[in-house]
Amino acid sequence: MKPAAERKLSHAVASQLSRAGLLEGDKPLLVAVSGGPDSLALLTLLSGLRTQNHLRLHIAHLDHGLRGPESEEDAEYVQSVANDIAIPCTVAKGNVDLFRKKHHLSWEAAAREVRYAFLSSLAEGIGASAVALGHTADDQAETVLLHLMRGSGLQGLQGMLPTTFWQSKDHTQSITLVRPLLGITREETEALCQAHKLEPRHDSSNLEDRFVRNRIRRKLIPHLKQYNPSIREALLRLSQSLSHDFSYIDQKVREVWPTIVTRTSRGLRFNRKFFLALHPSIQAHLLRSGWKELSGDIASLTHNQIVNALSAAQKGAGKTVSLGSGLRFHSDYGELIFETTKPLTSNPHLIATPLPVPGEACIGAWHITAKLVDSPQFNKEPYRAYLDITALGKEGLVRSRQSDDRFQPLGMEGSKRLKEFMIDAHIPRRWRDETPLLVSEQGVAWVVGWRIAHWARVTESTQKIVELNATRATRLL
Structure with a gap:
């Protein structure tokens, strides 16, 4: 691989981390490394970003307990790679078979749940901001095709989200997941490993046709290439197009929800x-x-x-x-x-992310932008707001609600507890923890999608105006 090609990949990864608000900060980024070419390429690119961006990394590897000595050799290899590049590494062993039987899941689903539970627990233990995964453009194409075969709707056909949340089935664990390689192909990750003289491990279970994804990768996609040699690119375009459509529909659902839905004890x-x-x-x-x-x-x-x-x-x-x-x-x-009759639980909290003015921030499934404009274009768009720049200064902070938050809604003389505002505004309980708040030193300036603060409004004396836009996408993991 030529240096220019590697720089292109590095820039793509850095851009994705920047959009997710993970490129800089005092919290480490947990990197899931299986030892295969994709995760090794991700680790290599992230390692190259460490010095310039003050990026702290921690490697995580889980032996799923399914391949005997082969799995143990994978773990030893990942540990040796971590030692060579001086990055701390945690290796653990899970029992996928026991989890699968207990929860009546497929092998693939059980392995994913056990793996994410391990990553979530480790991330919490070391105070990590998120977990970086090595899914590539090829994985995305396979996911879209798999969901198409299952008859999924728009949500499934979007494929994987670059940044999203995982939550355990019992709602006791959660973690932010980021996928910086979704725009990078498997050919590119293999070429990068070769350029760095890495010898990736190859999971023999990827050759077993008992797994549907393997059959899609090994048989169906090669067959479809006979009809369209660019089938991967076509599936990725479909994913991106439907992502925009689903985001719009999801926005409309949030707009009509408070006018149609009320909550009861049951x-x-x-x-x-x-x-x-x-x-x-x-x-x-x-x-x-x-x-x-x-x-x-x-x-x-x-x-x-x-x-x-x-x-x-x-x-x-x-x-x-x-x-x-x-x-x-x-x-x-x-x-x-x-x-x-089941008890209701709340979503995991969003990780606090700075929003520069002008600039952008990605937090969970939300993408929020801030830019300076000459005049506001007021309309009924709930995900657009205009604020006096003095309300934010050079940078705001996007985060979830906190127990002591207070809010002065537009048009109200005094403030009230944010919880009371959310109840009065009929914000569903399950949405409250994942509703972003834009805050500054003065307090909550915008409850995204619902109301701005009275003190942050644009007035006749306003000299500079900030236009804020928020979009939200939801995808399957």
Whole structure:
């Protein structure tokens, strides 16, 4: 690999970390390294960014306990690589088989849950800001194709998100995941390893056809290349296009949610008249949001369950549909009732991220930009706000709510507890921890998507105006 090509890859990784707010800071970045070419390439590129960006790294490797001596040799290799480049490394061993049997999961799903639980626990223990994963453009194409075969909707066809959250099934663990290599191909990671004289390990289980993803990688994609030699690029374009579409729909769902949905002690109630007046796509995504609000896990929701719930909503009062996971959907005369007997849990908190003015910040699934404008273009767009620059100064901070937060909503003389504002604004409980707050030394300046602070508003005496825009995307892991 030529130096110019390596610099291009390094720039791509640095740009992704910068967008996620992870390039600089006092917290270490945990790097998941299996020993394969993709994770070794990621480690190499991140290691090259250490000095210039004051980036602290910590390597994590999990022996899944599935391949005997081969797995043990992988662990020894990763430890030796870590020693050579003087980066601390933690190696652990998991029991995927036991977890799979206990939770009735596939081998692939069980391995992913055990691996992410290990990474989450280690990240918390060392105070890491996030976990960097080595998924490439090829992995993204395989994921999109896998979801297409399963009949996934827009959410699944987006593939993997560059920055997202993982949460354990029992909601006791969570971690921010960042994927800096999604724009880099497997050919490029292998070429980088060769240029640095690295000898990646190769997981023999990747050759086993009992795993669907392996069959897609080894058989289906090569076959599809006979029809379209650029099938990978086509799948990536599909992913990117649908990501924009899903982001827009998700934004519309958040806009109508407070006007249609109310919370009860047992679940959610939808205004039936208003619900049925919406476009069917918004209806379906409202139900998906309701499912996630109550169960905390969207992965187990099927297309047929959504179709059955929508059918019950259309047919009138007295129709009840059991949706599994302890949930049921009931159509009444004026309401659609989504109920559960399970306790409700909240989402993990967002990691505090600086927002320079002008500049941008990525926090969780949110991307927030700040720029100076001559005059505001006021409209009903809830994810755009205009503030007096004196409210922020040169830099604001984007974070989740804290227990002692207070907020002075626009038009209100005094402040109130932020929790009270969120209740009054009908922000669903499950959204509150993942609703970004833009804060400065003066307090909460913007509850993103809902209201700006009265003291941060643009007035006749304002000399400089900051335009803020927030977008949000949600994808499957």
